[in-house]
Amino acid sequence: xxxxxxxxxxxxxxxxxxxxxxxxxxxxxxxxxxxxxxxxxxxxxxxxxxxxxxxxxxxxxxxxxxxxxxxxxxxxxxxxxxxxxxxxxxxxxxxxxxxxxxxxxxxxxxxxxxxxxxxxxxxxxxxxxxxxxxxxxx
Amino acid sequence: xxxxxxxxxxxxxxxxxxxxxxxxxxxxxxxxxxxxxxxxxxxxxxxxxxxxxxxxxxxxxxxxxxxxxxxxxxxxxxxxxxxxxxxxxxxxxxxxxxxxxxxxxxxxxxxxxxxxxxxxxxxxxxxxxxxxxxxxxxxxxxxxxxxxxxxxxxxxxxxxxxxxxxxxxxxxxxxxxxxxxxxxxxxxxxxxxxxxxxxxxxxxxxxxxxxxxxxxxxxxxxxxxxxxxxxxxxxxxxxxxxxxxxxxxxxxxxxxxxxxxxxxxxxxxxxxxxxxxxxxxxxxxxxxxxxxxxxxxxxxxxxxxxxxxxxxxxxxxxxxxxxxxxxxxxxxxxxxxxxxxxxxxxxxxxxxxxxxxxxxxxxxxxxxxxxxxxxxxxxxxxxxxxxxxxxxxxxxxxxxxxxxxxxxxxxxxxxxxxxxxxxxxxxx
Numbered sequence: 001x002x003x004x005x006x007x008x009x010x011x012x013x014x015x016x017x018x019x020x021x022x023x024x025x026x027x028x029x030x031x032x033x034x035x036x037x038x039x040x041x042x043x044x045x046x047x048x049x050x051x052x053x054x055x056x057x058x059x060x061x062x063x064x065x066x067x068x069x070x071x072x073x074x075x076x077x078x079x080x081x082x083x084x085x086x087x088x089x090x091x092x093x094x095x096x097x098x099x100x101x102x103x104x105x106x107x108x109x110x111x112x113x114x115x116x117x118x119x120x121x122x123x124x125x126x127x128x129x130x131x132x133x134x135x136x137x138x
Numbered sequence: 139x140x141x142x143x144x145x146x147x148x149x150x151x152x153x154x155x156x157x158x159x160x161x162x163x164x165x166x167x168x169x170x171x172x173x174x175x176x177x178x179x180x181x182x183x184x185x186x187x188x189x190x191x192x193x194x195x196x197x198x199x200x201x202x203x204x205x206x207x208x209x210x211x212x213x214x215x216x217x218x219x220x221x222x223x224x225x226x227x228x229x230x231x232x233x234x235x236x237x238x239x240x241x242x243x244x245x246x247x248x249x250x251x252x253x254x255x256x257x258x259x260x261x262x263x264x265x266x267x268x269x270x271x272x273x274x275x276x277x278x279x280x281x282x283x284x285x286x287x288x289x290x291x292x293x294x295x296x297x298x299x300x301x302x303x304x305x306x307x308x309x310x311x312x313x314x315x316x317x318x319x320x321x322x323x324x325x326x327x328x329x330x331x332x333x334x335x336x337x338x339x340x341x342x343x344x345x346x347x348x349x350x351x352x353x354x355x356x357x358x359x360x361x362x363x364x365x366x367x368x369x370x371x372x373x374x375x376x377x378x379x380x381x382x383x384x385x386x387x388x389x390x391x392x393x394x395x396x397x398x399x400x401x402x403x404x405x406x407x408x409x410x411x412x413x414x415x416x417x418x419x420x421x422x423x424x425x426x427x428x429x430x431x432x433x434x435x436x437x438x439x440x441x442x443x444x445x446x447x448x449x450x451x452x453x454x455x456x457x458x459x460x461x462x463x464x465x466x467x468x469x470x471x472x473x474x475x476x477x478x479x480x481x482x483x484x485x486x487x488x489x490x491x492x493x494x495x496x497x498x499x500x501x502x503x504x505x506x507x508x509x510x511x512x513x514x515x516x517x518x519x520x521x522x523x524x525x526x527x528x529x530x531x532x533x534x535x536x537x538x539x540x541x542x543x544x545x546x547x548x549x550x551x552x553x554x555x556x557x558x559x560x561x562x563x564x565x566x
Contacts, residue, residue, distance in 0.1 A: 007512035009505045011542050037514050041521075042505075042540050044514055065505045065543050069512045098513055116512065 001136040002120060003073040004052040008045040009065040012038070020045060020064065027058040032138055033103035033114060046101070048073075048114065050137070071116050072123050075133040078109040086113065089130045095123050105138045112138055139388075139444065148391055149183050151416035156180050156189070159422050162207040165200055166424060186391070186414065187402050191425045197367060198225040205421050206230055213420055218266045219366040229268065229366050230420035236275065238417055239369050242386040243272050244279025246375035249384060249441070250335045250360040252306055254281030257332075259299055261309035261317075262340070264288045268370025269340055273308045276372060282306070289313060292320045303332040307357065310463035311338040311347055312496050318354040328356040337362050339371060341463040343450075344560075347491075348380075361450050367426050368413050374448055379440045382447030389417050392446065393425070394434055408433045411448065459556060461489065462497050464534045468555045471501065474531045480509035480520055484543070487536075491560040501528065501536040504543045 010016045017036075024031065024047075033048040049055045052068055059066040076082040083102075090097060098116040105112050112135060117123035127134050139147075157177040159166040170176065175188045203210060205228070214233050218226035231239065252258065258277040264270030270288055277284040285302055287295060289309060295317060298304070307314060314336055321328060333355060339362035351359045363383050364371035373390050374383035385392050390413050394403045397410040411428045431452045439447070459466045468487070475481045484504040491497055501524070509520050517540060525538045 005512065007510070009510050009517075009540075009542060011540075016542070039514050039518065042517065044512060044517070046512060063543060065507055065510045067507060067510055067512065 001073075001134045002070040002124065003048060003114065003136060003138075005069050005071045005114065005116075006047045006049060006052055006055055006059070007067055007069060008047070008059060010036075010043040010045050012040070012042055017045065019062070020059070023058050023062045023064075024049070024055065027054065029055050029058070032105070033101065033112070035099075035101035035114075037099060046114075048103070048138075069116070070120055071114050072120060072127060073112045073114050073135045073138065074127055075105075075135055076111050076113055078104060078111045082111065083113060086115075086127070086130075086132065089126060089132075090115075090117075090123070093126045095119075095126060103138075141444065144388065144444075145183055147388055148416060151388075152183065152186060152391065152414070153177070153180050155414070155416055155422055156424070158419075159207055159424060163205060163422075165196070165204050183391075186393070186425065189414075189424050191400065191412065191427050192423055193427050194227065194367070194429070197227040197423075197426075201225045202228050203230075205423070207422050208232055208419050215271075217268045217271075217366055217370065226266075227367055228421065229370065232419040235369075235418055235420045238389060239272060239372055240275040240279045242369065242389055243276025243372035245276075245386060246362055246372050247273075247276045247280050247282070247306070247337065249375045249377040249443075250306065250337050250358075251378065252277075252280050252282055252335065256280070256282040256305045257285065257302055258282045258306045258308060259285045259287060259295070259302075259304035261287055261289050261295060261307065261313060262371070268364070268366045272364065272370035272372055273337075292317055293324065296321050296324060296326055299331055299333065300326070305332050305334050307333055307336045307355070308362075309336075309338065310340045311343040311351060311359070312341060312462050314338060314351050314355055314359075315347075315496060318351075328354065331356070333357045335360060337375065339363055341460045363448070363451070365428060367423055367428075368415055369418070373413070376450075377439060377441035377443060381437070381439070382435060382449055384439070384441075384443050384445045384447055385434075387445050389415065391416050392434060392448065394432070395427075397427075397429075397431075405434045405436065405446070408452065459487070459489065459558075461499050461532075462534050464532065466532050466534070470531060471528065471555075474527050475503065475524070478524060478527055480506070481524065482506050482508075486555055486557060488557045489560055497560065499534070499536045500539050502539050502541045505540050506543065 030050040035046045037044045074086055096118050100115045102111055102113045160170055160177045169190045173190045179188055212232045213230045214236055215231040217229045260273045262269030262273050274284055274286055334357055336357045336359045338359055348359045360376040362371055362375040364373040368390055374385040376383050393412040394409040395412050396403055403409045411430045411432050413426050415423050432449045434446050434448055436446055486502040488500040511517055521538045521540055528536050
């Protein structure tokens with residue numbers, strides 16, 4: 001099970017992020033997770049939303065460069081050592097992680113870790129073999 | 139020489155020139171015939187306006203020898219323009235042309251107070267570019283010692299400057315400031331050097347930049363003007379008054395025209411600078427449109443010279459940019475972006491000189507969906523690739539900035555490709 005992530009190119013100038021959230025807010029899009037990778041000159045906003053296709057349409061209409069990438073979402077307990085367990089497995093299997101970020105998903109204390117790895121099918125196989133739960137949406 | 143004597147000399151030379159090119163250069167004969175003008179029609183200096191202009195495009199189209207007026211064997215030296223738009227412009231020098239070049243360039247050095255006691259550190263590039271050898275000949279003419287060091291290798295420049303006690307530095311104004319930065323890093327102090335004059339040209343610069351150069355390099359900075367099409371360096375130069383560049387008008391006849399209509403404008407009016415080479419034998423040029431904007435004036439110059447002056451350049455009449463002394467056309471940038479598979483030619487150039495006196499050139503390239511990635515390293519890879527390709531194609535390093543699509547202002551018709559924030563117009 002893969003998660004659809006939307007990436008948006010942002011210049012490092014005032015108001016760009018606000019503009020994205022305005023587009024999403026008025027389009028009635030619910031944000032599930034968000035992270036930004038930034039460099040000196042630009043940033044890449046990464047979003048998990050409830051309706052990826054509709055979000056893409058809205059962003060493109062507003063003139064943003066955006067694209068959908070598949071990532072792995074792993075459900076973990078929100079407890080010390082939760083992430084460590086997955087990292088250990090990835091490390092043992094030699095999986096190279098490009099980036100990751102996390103989101104709390106409910107009041108029961110479940111969290112989801114979003115992983116971007118080089119070979120997503122390979123990574124997903126490892127997650128599932130280890131008995132961890134990969135989700136497609138949350 | 140009185141004004142009348144100068145005009146008489148110019149007229150005599152002009153008549154000879156027109157006869158010479160009419161009988162020796164097919165290109166001019168055709169143009170004169172098409173314009174219905176014969177050499178015998180030139181009776182006064184004013185009659186020069188009957189002659190057709192020569193453009194840079196025509197000089198390119200006639201590459202390599204279409205404008206040659208002499209036997210190719212009579213050429214003793216050949217240079218080409220630094221223009222990087224493909225076909226270069228050719229300048230051919232006979233022995234007499236080279237003597238002439240030596241003379242006019244020597245005068246320029248003399249205007250800056252140069253003589254046989256000087257050590258000229260010539261940091262203009264030697265090679266096909268006219269800057270290096272032109273200045274070299276001038277230094278020979280005044281009997282100075284020359285350090286033919288060419289451009290680059292800045293640390294060595296500074297060490298030699300100190301060790302050989304250079305008194306005159308010749309290079310682009312921005313390179314002189316770069317030298318100042320490197321000297322600072324090396325813990326060197328220009329006050330301990332022997333430099334007293336710098337003769338700077340090949341790119342536009344402002345009075346503010348002059349103040350900065352004079353302060354940082356502890357010398358007097360002179361503006362020099364020249365172009366390959368006409369001779370190279372040596373067309374005009376500032377004297378001690380630093381108020382306008384004296385034109386060597388006995389060799390290069392200047393006019394200012396309205397760039398739209400081609401009409402000759404009176405002295406004092408701003409327009410496009412046009413030159414006719416009065417004495418060249420190899421590649422004589424009739425009414426060359428320089429595309430440089432300035433005006434001509436005469437004053438009772440404190441240096442005693444009575445030659446006509448041109449104000450330092452106010453700008454250019456076309457879209458060519460001079461970035462760190464290198465000619466760059468927007469079309470070149472477009473070509474590179476089109477060549478790179480991932481990118482589209484949606485770009486803008488922002489030139490600034492506010493932070494340091496070196497041109498800071500930023501190339502804004504729109505991020506297309508075709509190469510956008512969720513990973514920063516992929517975008518950085520594209521950015522670095524653009525940087526490398528531009529450097530290869532243009533010869534200078536541009537800062538590449540990736541921008542959001544459509545963030546570059548689209549205008550109706552001609553896109554606004556260049557945002558020039560440099561203040562090079564000075565008091566004008």
